[in-house]
Amino acid sequence: MSQTMRFSIYRYNPETDSKPYMQDYTIEVHAGMMLRDALLKIKAEDESFVFRHSCGEGVCGSDGLNINGTNGLACITPIAVLKQPVEVRPLPGLPVIRDLVVDMEQFYHQYRSIKPYLTVHDPEPEEEYRQSPEDRDKLDGLYECILCASCSTSCPSFWWNPDKFRGPAALLQAYRFIADSRDQSTAQRLDELEGPYRLFRCHSIMNCTNVCPKGLNPTKAIGEIKKIMLKHYV
Amino acid sequence: MAQDLPRRKFDALVIGAGGGGLQAALQLARADAHVAVVSKVFPTRSHTVAAQGGINAALANVLPDNWHWHMFDTVKGGDYLGDQDAIEYMCRTAPRLVVELEHAGVPFSRLDNGKIYQRPFGGQSQNFGGEQAARTCAAADRTGHAILHSLYQQNIRAKTHFFDEYFALDLIVDDDGYILGAVVLEIETGKPLIIEAKATLLATGGAGQIYRTNTNAHINTGDGMAMALRAGIPLQDMEFFQFHPTGIAGKGMLITEGARGEGGYLLNKDGERFMERYAPHAKDLASRDVVSRAIYTEVKEGRGCGPDGDHVMLKLDHLGPEVIQKRLPGIRATIQAFLHMDPVNEPIPIYPTAHYTMGGIPTNRHGQVVTPAGQTPEEVVPGLYAAGECACVSVHGANRLGGNSLLDIVVFGRAAGNHIIEQLQTNRYHRPMTGDSIERTMARLQRWDRKGDGISVGEMRNRLKKAMEDYCGVFRTEDLLAEGVQKIVELEGQMDSVRLKDHSRIFNTARIEALELENLMDIAVATMCSAHARRESRGAHSRVDYPERDDEHWLKHTLFFKEGRKLDYKPVRTKPLTVESFPPKARVY
Numbered sequence: 001m002s003q004t005m006r007f008s009i010y011r012y013n014p015e016t017d018s019k020p021y022m023q024d025y026t027i028e029v030h031a032g033m034m035l036r037d038a039l040l041k042i043k044a045e046d047e048s049f050v051f052r053h054s055c056g057e058g059v060c061g062s063d064g065l066n067i068n069g070t071n072g073l074a075c076i077t078p079i080a081v082l083k084q085p086v087e088v089r090p091l092p093g094l095p096v097i098r099d100l101v102v103d104m105e106q107f108y109h110q111y112r113s114i115k116p117y118l119t120v121h122d123p124e125p126e127e128e129y130r131q132s133p134e135d136r137d138k139l140d141g142l143y144e145c146i147l148c149a150s151c152s153t154s155c156p157s158f159w160w161n162p163d164k165f166r167g168p169a170a171l172l173q174a175y176r177f178i179a180d181s182r183d184q185s186t187a188q189r190l191d192e193l194e195g196p197y198r199l200f201r202c203h204s205i206m207n208c209t210n211v212c213p214k215g216l217n218p219t220k221a222i223g224e225i226k227k228i229m230l231k232h233y234v
Numbered sequence: 235m236a237q238d239l240p241r242r243k244f245d246a247l248v249i250g251a252g253g254g255g256l257q258a259a260l261q262l263a264r265a266d267a268h269v270a271v272v273s274k275v276f277p278t279r280s281h282t283v284a285a286q287g288g289i290n291a292a293l294a295n296v297l298p299d300n301w302h303w304h305m306f307d308t309v310k311g312g313d314y315l316g317d318q319d320a321i322e323y324m325c326r327t328a329p330r331l332v333v334e335l336e337h338a339g340v341p342f343s344r345l346d347n348g349k350i351y352q353r354p355f356g357g358q359s360q361n362f363g364g365e366q367a368a369r370t371c372a373a374a375d376r377t378g379h380a381i382l383h384s385l386y387q388q389n390i391r392a393k394t395h396f397f398d399e400y401f402a403l404d405l406i407v408d409d410d411g412y413i414l415g416a417v418v419l420e421i422e423t424g425k426p427l428i429i430e431a432k433a434t435l436l437a438t439g440g441a442g443q444i445y446r447t448n449t450n451a452h453i454n455t456g457d458g459m460a461m462a463l464r465a466g467i468p469l470q471d472m473e474f475f476q477f478h479p480t481g482i483a484g485k486g487m488l489i490t491e492g493a494r495g496e497g498g499y500l501l502n503k504d505g506e507r508f509m510e511r512y513a514p515h516a517k518d519l520a521s522r523d524v525v526s527r528a529i530y531t532e533v534k535e536g537r538g539c540g541p542d543g544d545h546v547m548l549k550l551d552h553l554g555p556e557v558i559q560k561r562l563p564g565i566r567a568t569i570q571a572f573l574h575m576d577p578v579n580e581p582i583p584i585y586p587t588a589h590y591t592m593g594g595i596p597t598n599r600h601g602q603v604v605t606p607a608g609q610t611p612e613e614v615v616p617g618l619y620a621a622g623e624c625a626c627v628s629v630h631g632a633n634r635l636g637g638n639s640l641l642d643i644v645v646f647g648r649a650a651g652n653h654i655i656e657q658l659q660t661n662r663y664h665r666p667m668t669g670d671s672i673e674r675t676m677a678r679l680q681r682w683d684r685k686g687d688g689i690s691v692g693e694m695r696n697r698l699k700k701a702m703e704d705y706c707g708v709f710r711t712e713d714l715l716a717e718g719v720q721k722i723v724e725l726e727g728q729m730d731s732v733r734l735k736d737h738s739r740i741f742n743t744a745r746i747e748a749l750e751l752e753n754l755m756d757i758a759v760a761t762m763c764s765a766h767a768r769r770e771s772r773g774a775h776s777r778v779d780y781p782e783r784d785d786e787h788w789l790k791h792t793l794f795f796k797e798g799r800k801l802d803y804k805p806v807r808t809k810p811l812t813v814e815s816f817p818p819k820a821r822v823y
């Protein structure tokens with residue numbers, strides 16, 4: 001059973017367009033289709049339309065987009081739940097390279113800034129570090145982040161200060177290492193988040209948590225860091 | 235023209251930022267080599283991220299185990315086509331590598347004593363074919379994600395130089411056959427760039443996109459394999475393509491073998507646990523080729539499920555919500571998103587789907603690419619390495635065991651990295667560039683600027699995938715394959731009439747897809763021709779007209795050359811490094 005569906009898509013090619021515009025498409029859709037399938041159909045009709053995507057199952061984080069005003073992943077957004085015409089725009093707040101493709105460097109820069117790697121100062125044993133199942137459970141809801149940027153680009157604090165505020169995704173990862181019983185750099189990690197911007201620009205408005213397609217909760221992680229900081233410095 | 239292109243110079247160039255490429259890059263960066271990593275997507279978007287079930291190592295954390303048993307299972311799983319020196323090396327190194335990954339930060343699931351959690355996977359045994367083993371180290375069902383992110387993170391720490399969203403076009407080959415680096419295309423600007431290196435490593439992953447229904451990402455187009463073919467290097471054992479038994483029916487997304495490792499099993503329409511008939515001992519945890527053929531047979535003989543009888547069911551609900559949520563949360567989410575079903579409540583419709591490229595660029599166990607020259611079947615190609623799914627070292631032989639690929643990529647990524655470090659000690663300078671390989675690459679690129687009507691890239695890709703599915707699937711025959719070769723060669727001939735409509739420069743993904751299509755075509759031709767020639771059944775290559783394995787004539791590796799579509803063969807390395815060889819035996823599970 002097929003029917004048609006209307007889409008309104010953000011278009012901008014710096015080689016030919018003086019400014020961005022919205023382009024309408026009507027395509028045939030079928031039950032069970034995801035937004036990525038629909039965008040691929042549009043691309044088959046109009047080769048010049050550009051968006052990133054790869055795994056098609058919500059694990060690679062390539063296709064974070066603004067869909068009817070909310071950020072999410074095209075490949076796991078069923079079109080059945082979308083109001084028409086479906087408005088698809090690039091993730092807000094980042095420079096647009098072309099159509100739905102944004103320049104993610106600011107986002108990646110903030111990620112790199114929190115030193116997202118396990119740091120251990122003791123000599124390495126010849127076996128695995130021991131970690132109890134309870135300690136390992138503390139990493140659930142943190143390590144699964146796919147760096148899709150849906151959260152950070154839905155956060156007003158990140159829009160205004162993308163160079164100074166780390167943003168929810170990077171802070172979630174900062175907490176992922178603070179929470180890891182194996183990591184021995186908590187003090188440095190906390191020190192580096194000091195100051196009015198890096199962490200404390202978060203006003204807990206929860207946009208990040210509401211949009212995260214993996215069901216993660218950056219707001220909570222940020223709250224945990226703040227709590228530890230208080231204990232640490234008191 | 236080549237003189238006008240911008241250039242960068244590095245000690246080592248790694249093409250591909252999946253687990254294989256990142257492990258090699260980490261080795262190199264930690265040794266203070268100046269290393270560049272080129273990837274057509276941001277590193278953590280590489281397809282290693284999708285690996286679910288886990289990575290094999292005989293840690294013996296759950297059940298008794300040792301590397302020698304792991305070696306036996308791998309040799310047998312590969313239907314005796316694997317090279318036993320490389321297999322011994324991989325299985326011996328595995329425990330150390332997994333510990334290294336854990337130290338690098340991988341959040342493995344844990345046992346009560348704090349050690350790494352291990353689950354049973356298909357084809358694993360204790361004591362050379364005895365009881366089921368539990369050898370697969372897992373981070374829930376997101377092991378690939380956990381490994382890829384940790385490796386990327388450690389590369390950030392090591393200050394590896396990344397070229398993200400650069401598409402590698404071709405290797406640069408000089409007049410003496412040395413590989414001097416690669417020509418790459420910056421996707422954002424559409425501008426070509428030459429990257430010179432004293433050593434180049436291909437780690438570009440598999441080619442699952444040659445089939446219509448597959449578990450692979452859109453980007454898995456076998457680019458590195460095709461680059462090797464165009465540089466005159468053959469591809470090895472391409473007829474062996476793995477169909478994973480449990481893809482979501484009609485869609486292809488993977489349900490990890492870990493689901494059966496945790497206790498799930500398959501049912502036909504009569505509610506029968508049919509694997510008991512096909513593999514009385516290992517049942518649902520028999521090797522993948524065995525389980526895939528069993529499912530096909532059930533469906534063909536009318537015992538499939540659903541209104542069209544075109545799939546079977548995977549039952550998990552008896553495991554209980556706790557086990558499913560703790561050990562298989564990722565696949566539960568995927569099933570909910572794509573099937574609107576919950577494995578906690580009901581069985582899941584599944585069907586075999588194209589999954590893994592066992593064949594690839596021939597290498598030795600140091601990751602050096604080798605090709606026949608004169609009387610020697612394995613002459614090193616100077617300056618070139620390959621590791622991961624694009625390579626064929628060969629540890630998987632005719633059929634890969636689950637959990638052995640994540641292992642393969644890190645073991646041989648690391649071995650290649652280490653060998654390059656050694657080579658850099660003696661190769662202090664870049665070689666001068668001679669030859670016209672850059673000109674040929676640029677000409678190939680410029681062909682896509684031609685305007686006018688023609689077949690679209692998408693249309694051609696669909697034809698190719700359909701041909702592969704129709705003529706080169708799970709069950710093969712002489713007639714089918716002969717027709718398939720004709721068909722695919724005909725499609726290859728039509729490539730000249732494929733045209734792009736969009737000729738813009740900036741982030742032109744249509745152009746990238748056109749270049750990927752050229753690669754897919756090369757791989758499809760290699761696969762079909764290699765399959766047509768092999769007249770026996772071994773591992774994943776199942777010939778209805780030659781149902782038996784024929785060790786007398788076919789215990790040998792296939793080599794396919796692009797030039798003249800020539801086939802050649804070389805012996806299997808049956809001699810391990812230190813232990814006795816495992817001679818071919820009948821393969822029962």
Ligand SMILES: Cc1cc2nc3c(=O)[nH]c(=O)nc-3n(C[C@H](O)[C@H](O)[C@H](O)COP(=O)(O)OP(=O)(O)OC[C@H]3O[C@@H](n4cnc5c(N)ncnc54)[C@H](O)[C@@H]3O)c2cc1C
Pocket residue numbers: 249250251252253254255272273274275277280281282283284285286287288289290377378400401402403437438439440449450451453454457458488490589590621622623624636637638639640641643
């Ligand atoms: C769904 C799924 C689940 C799996 N589960 C398991 C499992 O549980 N256990 C297991 O052992 N194995 C598993 N496998 C297999 C395993 O994940 C892969 O074989 C392995 O991850 C491949 O790693 P790689 O480093 O070789 O390549 P990939 O991770 O595919 O990386 C390839 C890299 O090359 C780059 N690249 C490719 N072409 C170009 C080009 N032209 N220019 C620039 N860069 C390029 C890409 O950008 C990417 O960075 C699974 C596979 C799939 C598909």
Ligand code: SF4
Pocket residue numbers: 144145146147148149150151152168169172211212213214215216218
């Ligand atoms: S926290 Fe969620 S929304 Fe933010 S980058 Fe990670 S996966 Fe995406």
Ligand code: FES
Pocket residue numbers: 053054055056057058059060061062063073074075076
């Ligand atoms: S395409 Fe990978 S997350 Fe959507």
